[in-house]
């Protein structure tokens with residue numbers, strides 16, 4: 001299939017280890033993929049949906065014990081524990097290879113080994129990188145063919161190079177006790193066993209494009225971030241790009257595909273999606289920071305997605321999409337999930353494969369849901385009505401602003417701007433968020449999630465913070481401005497205060513105006529905040545006092561937050577940039 005010696009050597013090794021009956025190289029041709037879809041439908045791995053209403057769409061159900069990323073079974077196997085750092089599980093690479101080989105050995109017997117050459121980023125782009133994943137799952141192949149660029153062309157651009165990431169996925173028995181998602185950053189290698197769910201097995205995504213790539217970026221002077229990328233076009237036709245980091249299932253896809261409020265659309269504002277989850281960023285010839293989306297599709301959270309919350313995402317799922325763990329509406333042979341619409345299907349199968357009883361549906365009880373809270377759609381990016389012209393170009397888009405955010409019911413104001421790049425890095429490092437269903441474990445617990453990278457940083461996070469500071473020094477006055485947002489503030493009754501979704505455009509406009517020195521702000525201890533009159537409230541039913549309540553800096557609460565951060569940062573020891581300690585002292589002094 002290729003003359004690349006390093007590829008052939010590795011394929012020989014994994015073949016010996018896994019003992020497949022057959023080897024199939026994924027060529028990227030539609031005919032081959034269509035054959036695989038047919039095979040998967042015949043075996044029950046995929047269910048073909050209504051060809052008229054959802055052409056080219058399929059439903060897949062995972063095992064009930066395999067529905068989210070498993071952070072406690074995810075390891076960074078660098079040579080030393082210090083290099084994985086205090087936020088990652090670590091295991092000695094030799095020991096882990098042995099353990100994983102023992103688990104995977106012979107597990108492809110009677111099965112086919114699919115070899116997927118894939119490119120993260122447009123094939124041949126100077127910002128792109130190549131990987132090869134072997135898997136025994138057709139579901140993985142078909143998802144990878146949506147989420148990345150796959151096939152022979154990738155091998156062509158790779159040529160004889162050894163700069164590619166090895167990805168081994170083995171479904172084994174989907175045994176949660178023997179499930180491991182392991183990254184070996186120093187070997188460009190990923191091994192994932194005993195899972196068949198999204199982020200655990202689509203190895204181009206979190207494992208490569210974040211964990212391995214963040215390490216590569218550190219070594220090579222670029223950045224791999226858990227960020228959406230969106231372009232905002234003003235009425236003059238000028239486009240500005242922002243990148244924004246939020247933890248999983250905090251609305252990155254929604255922000256990336258936002259539809260501006262009517263009064264802004266009427267003026268001629270438009271939003272273009274470049275990416276919804278991951279950004280790779282490098283300093284360009286002109287000294288600015290350029291970003292590409294390394295992915296080729298969206299692996300979005302289905303529940304809550306509807307025509308109002310995210311018209312563009314829903315439109316993206318109308319053809320050639322794979323749905324995972326949503327409900328099947330038997331009357332129409334289409335899919336349904338909580339929040340799609342108000343018409344609960346009367347004749348449906350839930351995500352577990354059982355007949356669903358709509359009359360027993362209880363919002364407070366997740367066991368009664370038709371779709372799993374972390375059910376997903378895998379949709380091709382080209383389907384998105386607002387996909388950017390730049391998406392497929394590979395040169396990247398220049399980033400004007402970087403936005404951090406989390407899901408915080410209290411404390412963090414709607415928006416604020418950091419005082420400078422270094423302070424912005426501190427703001428990113430300070431992100432906390434309530435946990436979501438995207439990872440196994442408790443939901444709704446506030447945890448520190450620096451830069452939304454906690455589960456995805458492939459090396460010591462103290463070094464990662466320093467890398468951010470170093471990038472800022474290189475960027476100098478060309479550095480993007482850094483902001484923090486919080487769409488999730490709640491009042492005392494637990495209602496969301498800010499309408500969010502399309503109305504977030506009002507905040508983005510303030511952010512872009514700040515980048516151009518056009519908008520006012522007040523300086524506070526934590527950064528620059530808009531005055532209520534700086535946020536355009538045209539056509540919005542929210543009064544000034546309410547807005548004020550989410551644009552205030554509560555001194556006691558922020559002092560406590562700084563004390564909490566001081567404690568948290570201790571875990572990074574002497575790898576913590578000393579600037580952070582100085583900033584905390586400064587902020588506390590200014591809060592007095």
Ligand code: SAT
Nearest residue numbers: 069198199206248438
């Ligand atoms: O499950 S994935 O890791 O692919 C998605 C997410 O958690 O953001």
Ligand code: MN
Nearest residue numbers: 226247248277
């Ligand atoms: Mn994500």
